Amino acid sequence: MKRNLLILIAVLLVGVLVVGCGGSQEASVKADKIVVGATPVPHAEILNDVVKGLLEKEGITLEVKEFTDYVTPNLALADGSIDANFFQHTPYLNNFAEERGLDLVSIAKVHVEPIGLYSKKISKLEELKDGSVIAIPSDATNEGRALLLLESKGLIKLSDKAGLTATPVDIVENPKNLEFKELEAAQLPRVLKDVTAAIINTNYALEADLVPTKDALIIEGSESPYANILAVRTEDKDNETLQKLVKALNSPEVKEYIADKYKGAIVPAF
CATH class of the missing domain: 3.40.190.10 (Periplasmic binding protein-like II)
Incomplete structure (x- = not known):
C-alpha cells in the first residue's frame, strides 16, 4: 500500500514538473x-x-x-x-x-x-503676476520635468540636490510666489481655464486641440x-x-x- 502511494506521489510530482517546464517555455508573445x-x-x-x-x-x-x-x-x-x-x-x-x-x-x-506651458489667461511670461497658479503633472518624473522647464526660463530656482524627480518642495527661489497645483497629467487641459497656466504633456495638449508650436508660452527643445x-x-x-x-x-x-x-x-x- 505504502509502495503504491509513493509511486503515485512520484508520478504526480513528475507531472507537475513537466507542466511547469512546458509553461516556462511557452512564448508570451504570439508570432502573428x-x-x-x-x-x-x-x-x-x-x-x-x-x-x-x-x-x-x-x-x-x-x-x-x-x-x-x-x-x-x-x-x-x-x-x-x-x-x-x-x-x-x-x-x-x-x-x-x-x-x-x-x-x-x-x-x-x-x-x-x-512638454510646454499653456494658458487661457496670459499670452506671454511677462504677464505672470505675483501669486499666479500653475498646474503641473503630479507624477514624479513629469512633475520634475515641468519644474526644470520653469527653472530654465528663470521663473524658479531648484535646490542643487533636486534631480529629475524634483517637486515644489525643492524650490529654493520663487520670485513671483507662484502657487503650484499638482494634478494627474490627463486632467491638465481640463483645468486650463481655472488656473493662470498649466504645463501639459504634448499628447494631452494635442487631444485638447492645442498646437504646441503656436500655443505654448514656453516649450522644451528637441534636445529633451x-x-x-x-x-x-x-x-x-x-x-x-x-x-x-x-x-x-x-x-x-x-x-x-x-x-x-x-x-x-x-x-x-x-
Whole structure:
C-alpha cells in the first residue's frame, strides 16, 4: 500500500514538473499578433495609421488598446494583458517600475513630445503676476520635468540636490510666489481655464486641440532627454515579433508621418 502511494506521489510530482517546464517555455508573445497599449494621440495614431500596415506585410496583426492615463498601461503590460506599451519616456518607466516592483524595460526610442506651458489667461511670461497658479503633472518624473522647464526660463530656482524627480518642495527661489497645483497629467487641459497656466504633456495638449508650436508660452527643445519609448516585459526584450515592431516604429515611414502630421509638435528620436 505504502509502495503504491509513493509511486503515485512520484508520478504526480513528475507531472507537475513537466507542466511547469512546458509553461516556462511557452512564448508570451504570439508570432502573428501583437497587442500594444497606447494613449490616443499621437501614439495610437502612429500605430494605427502607419505601423499596422507595415506589420501586415510581415504577416503580423497589430491590435491597439487605447488608455487615457499613465498608470494602467504599465500594469496591463506587467500582468500580460498586452504585449507592449507606447506612451511614456524612460524616466517615467524606471520610476514607475521601481515603485511597483515591475520587471519592464524599454526596447526602442520613437519620438520626443516637448512638454510646454499653456494658458487661457496670459499670452506671454511677462504677464505672470505675483501669486499666479500653475498646474503641473503630479507624477514624479513629469512633475520634475515641468519644474526644470520653469527653472530654465528663470521663473524658479531648484535646490542643487533636486534631480529629475524634483517637486515644489525643492524650490529654493520663487520670485513671483507662484502657487503650484499638482494634478494627474490627463486632467491638465481640463483645468486650463481655472488656473493662470498649466504645463501639459504634448499628447494631452494635442487631444485638447492645442498646437504646441503656436500655443505654448514656453516649450522644451528637441534636445529633451524625454523620448517616448516602446516598453515590454524584460523577458520579451529579444522577442523576434516585438523586434519587428521596433523596426516598424523606427522606420522612414513613421519619421515622414510624424513630420507631416505633427508639424514639429513632436519630433523623431531615431
